[in-house]
Amino acid sequence: MKFAILINEGPYQHQATDTAFLFCKAALAKGHEIRRVFFYHDGVNNSSSLTEPPQDDRNIVQRWSKLAEEHKLDLVVCVAAALRRGIKDENLAPGFRISGLGQLVEAGIEADRLVTFGD
Amino acid sequence: MKFAILINEGPYQHQATDTAFLFCKAALAKGHEIRRVFFYHDGVNNSSSLTEPPQDDRNIVQRWSKLAEEHKLDLVVCVAAALRRGIKDENLAPGFRISGLGQLVEAGIEADRLVTFGD
Amino acid sequence: MSEGTVKKFMFVNRKAPYGTIYALESLEVVLISAAFDQDVSLVFMDDGVFQLKKGQQTKGIENKNFSPTYRALDGYDIEKLYVEQESLEARGLTEDDLLVDVTVLPKAEMGKLMETMDVVLSF
Amino acid sequence: MSEGTVKKFMFVNRKAPYGTIYALESLEVVLISAAFDQDVSLVFMDDGVFQLKKGQQTKGIENKNFSPTYRALDGYDIEKLYVEQESLEARGLTEDDLLVDVTVLPKAEMGKLMETMDVVLSF
Amino acid sequence: MLHIVNKSPLERNALDACLRVAQGGALLLTEDAVYAATRGNAAVEKITAAMAGMKVYVLGPDLDARGMSDRLIEGVTSVGYDGFVDLVAEYPTNQSWL
Amino acid sequence: MLHIVNKSPLERNALDACLRVAQGGALLLTEDAVYAATRGNAAVEKITAAMAGMKVYVLGPDLDARGMSDRLIEGVTSVGYDGFVDLVAEYPTNQSWL
Numbered sequence: 066m067k068f069a070i071l072i073n074e075g076p077y078q079h080q081a082t083d084t085a086f087l088f089c090k091a092a093l094a095k096g097h098e099i100r101r102v103f104f105y106h107d108g109v110n111n112s113s114s115l116t117e118p119p120q121d122d123r124n125i126v127q128r129w130s131k132l133a134e135e136h137k138l139d140l141v142v143c144v145a146a147a148l149r150r151g152i153k154d155e156n157l158a159p160g161f162r163i164s165g166l167g168q169l170v171e172a173g174i175e176a177d178r179l180v181t182f183g184d
Numbered sequence: 185m186k187f188a189i190l191i192n193e194g195p196y197q198h199q200a201t202d203t204a205f206l207f208c209k210a211a212l213a214k215g216h217e218i219r220r221v222f223f224y225h226d227g228v229n230n231s232s233s234l235t236e237p238p239q240d241d242r243n244i245v246q247r248w249s250k251l252a253e254e255h256k257l258d259l260v261v262c263v264a265a266a267l268r269r270g271i272k273d274e275n276l277a278p279g280f281r282i283s284g285l286g287q288l289v290e291a292g293i294e295a296d297r298l299v300t301f302g303d
Numbered sequence: 304m305s306e307g308t309v310k311k312f313m314f315v316n317r318k319a320p321y322g323t324i325y326a327l328e329s330l331e332v333v334l335i336s337a338a339f340d341q342d343v344s345l346v347f348m349d350d351g352v353f354q355l356k357k358g359q360q361t362k363g364i365e366n367k368n369f370s371p372t373y374r375a376l377d378g379y380d381i382e383k384l385y386v387e388q389e390s391l392e393a394r395g396l397t398e399d400d401l402l403v404d405v406t407v408l409p410k411a412e413m414g415k416l417m418e419t420m421d422v423v424l425s426f
Numbered sequence: 427m428s429e430g431t432v433k434k435f436m437f438v439n440r441k442a443p444y445g446t447i448y449a450l451e452s453l454e455v456v457l458i459s460a461a462f463d464q465d466v467s468l469v470f471m472d473d474g475v476f477q478l479k480k481g482q483q484t485k486g487i488e489n490k491n492f493s494p495t496y497r498a499l500d501g502y503d504i505e506k507l508y509v510e511q512e513s514l515e516a517r518g519l520t521e522d523d524l525l526v527d528v529t530v531l532p533k534a535e536m537g538k539l540m541e542t543m544d545v546v547l548s549f
Numbered sequence: 550m551l552h553i554v555n556k557s558p559l560e561r562n563a564l565d566a567c568l569r570v571a572q573g574g575a576l577l578l579t580e581d582a583v584y585a586a587t588r589g590n591a592a593v594e595k596i597t598a599a600m601a602g603m604k605v606y607v608l609g610p611d612l613d614a615r616g617m618s619d620r621l622i623e624g625v626t627s628v629g630y631d632g633f634v635d636l637v638a639e640y641p642t643n644q645s646w647l
Numbered sequence: 648m649l650h651i652v653n654k655s656p657l658e659r660n661a662l663d664a665c666l667r668v669a670q671g672g673a674l675l676l677t678e679d680a681v682y683a684a685t686r687g688n689a690a691v692e693k694i695t696a697a698m699a700g701m702k703v704y705v706l707g708p709d710l711d712a713r714g715m716s717d718r719l720i721e722g723v724t725s726v727g728y729d730g731f732v733d734l735v736a737e738y739p740t741n742q743s744w745l
Contacts, residue, residue: 066736071424073325073745075194077268078226080445080678081653083487087708091728097736106328107197110229113270122490126270146328149196151232151245156275166335173422174308174339178735180651181424181743184446185638190547192448192647199322199580200555202364206610210630216638225451241367265451285458292545293431293462297637299553300547300645303323315742317664319557321614322581325745349664350557353584356616363610363629370616389667393559395589395620414670418648423742438644440566442655444712445679472566473655476682479714486708486727493714512569516657518687518718537572541550546644562658 068092069176070102071169073183075110076125077118082111085182086128093136101139101172102129104161106183109147112140112161126158133160141168187211188295189221190288192302194229195244196237201230204301205247212255220258220291221248223280225302228266231259231280245277252279260287310421311342316351318426320370321361326354327369329426334372337379344420345376347405348387348413352394355386355401373403387413433544434465439474441549443493444484449477450492452549457495460502467543468499469536470528471510475517478509478524496526510536551640552603555580555647558592563646568599577628577636579608587612587620600624608633649738650701653678653745656690661744666697675726675734677706685710685718698722706731 070089074081089099104111116126133140140161142152147163157163173179189208193200208218223230235245252259259280261271266282276282292298314333320326336343347355354373361368376384384405391397391407398407408416417423437456443449459466470478477493484491499507507528514520514530521530531539540546552571555578556563564585567576576599578585585592586607596605609627612618621627628636637643650669653676654661662683665674674697676683683690684705694703707725710716719725726734735741 075226075269077447083489084677087488087728088731092732095729095732097732106324107194107226110269115270115272115275117267123488145331148236150194150229151234151275153234156234156270166332167338169332170336170339170341173312174310174341178741179422180735180741181745183743183745197324202366203579206365206630207633211634214631214634216634225447242365264454285455286461288455289459289462289464292435293433293464297643298545299637299643300647302645302647319581319584319615322557349660350560350581353615358616359614360616361614364614366614387668393591394584395587410668411670414668417668417742418670420740423740425743425745442679442682442713445655472562473658473679476713481714482712483714484712487712489712516689517682518685533570534572537570540570540644541572543642546642548645548647560660
């Protein structure tokens, strides 16, 4: 089945992005396809290449980049939300791309299921 | 009177930082001193030099930088929270500095009032 | 595959304006969805009904008043606006307090409407 | 001026652990405050009481279990831990469920204690 | 002391927690909390009851932004940001019920 | 449809809103919402009442993280992330009550 994922909160502050990540991993392990992960609102902060969590903590951004590489995931960051919050190509982590909100609507149309993670 | 301010949420997502800013402006206009503004949790995102809000919207980061310049405000961003969220010297807006949590406790000790703005 | 596909999208707005950005950024998604010729419904319940309150004046909080945009939805062919009756009542509001024409539905009807959707986004 | 000043600091924890980062980052402030030789009190009320629940195992959510830190507060001379009785009761918890020794106070006593503070930080 | 609440009374438990514990002093409603002091809101009873023991203020600019200025209940005082500053100065301690 | 709630029932109104409007289907409690299905929580009655009309699930890893696994009330099914995926696949639509 084809899933699309919407993530509305940033890394560390809320658990939403953790839950989304573990959901995606489980879906992929079951053979489902993740059509697109769309980052909106503070969710865009998940794509910052500059985050540096403590050694003993999970690295949320790198985890997304790695999952994207392994499974050819399409991680899309909303451009308008990103500009508001200071995410640009210069601090965009590998595997993410910046694009418009139309990518979210398109994912909703093309996927069999859209699941939202937020606050 | 000497005030210290604690801001726990990022720009645009929550109104907390707007309220804090307008509170500071009003306090300064009344002749009070702002001993320090401390940015914690997602509040550290207020210091990103890369934010670019739409033309017709307020520029929250620049507004803080400007107020700091005009009134010699001490805007301190918590280093641990900042690293977690991708705020570093390279994307730190003018007028902010990155330092430890001790600066918050110290501000609480030295100021007559500490006011928290968050979610 | 998206060519010609028409899905029923529902945007559920449950948060007050200005306290957080969800109301504003939700509206941005709604406007974009119109360009995709989808079947779009907007729901306002809980504090989301406050988004439609007449008379918003945001100068004092130095924030953008985006409420006039709700009046413009019509021009984007977004005409299905639903408000939950119980939410209005708990906040002392009536249809007359709202910026736009809406269909007021009691909670159970709202729940049934949700069941008919393909995609539900909640803000 | 801060040299030698001792203020009464109260940290009010009202949020559950893991759902948001407030509990963890609040703990970081508390530990720092110990280094400043202040008079520190911690309050746990509403969902904040869940921070002290025994038996937290965070491997499944791939998150750091920071609850053992509450047991270490003692070593930092942070010994004034207060829990609101009504909050415990509404969540089906008793003192036996908590990781550390606390003083349980009914709501009015908690309110009176707050009134005696110099600085109150709420997370 | 001064209690500050910035959350909608029908969405979060912040106002309830504050009113349960607070021992007099003053209550300032800001941001989404201003709805609590508007006519017809289900939380009005709580505010009215609280007024017996504490002074209740609301941040006017937040009421205006939300189009609720003409619905402020009686007995609650609307202040601007300068009034907010005065309240913080007036009470030796304050707490934001986040 | 599948209703997903991730907020504590005693802090936010998300669970109340969901249960007020939902017409059957399933309810999955995740993150801080898992407390709603634990013995002694003031929200348990609501969950018990909801079970008459819908299947109720809880995300097990979130229960474990919070030290509440031994307090899950009867009649609620604990699932892992794979079970979460299965539920999303099983129901044609889902809604996260944020």
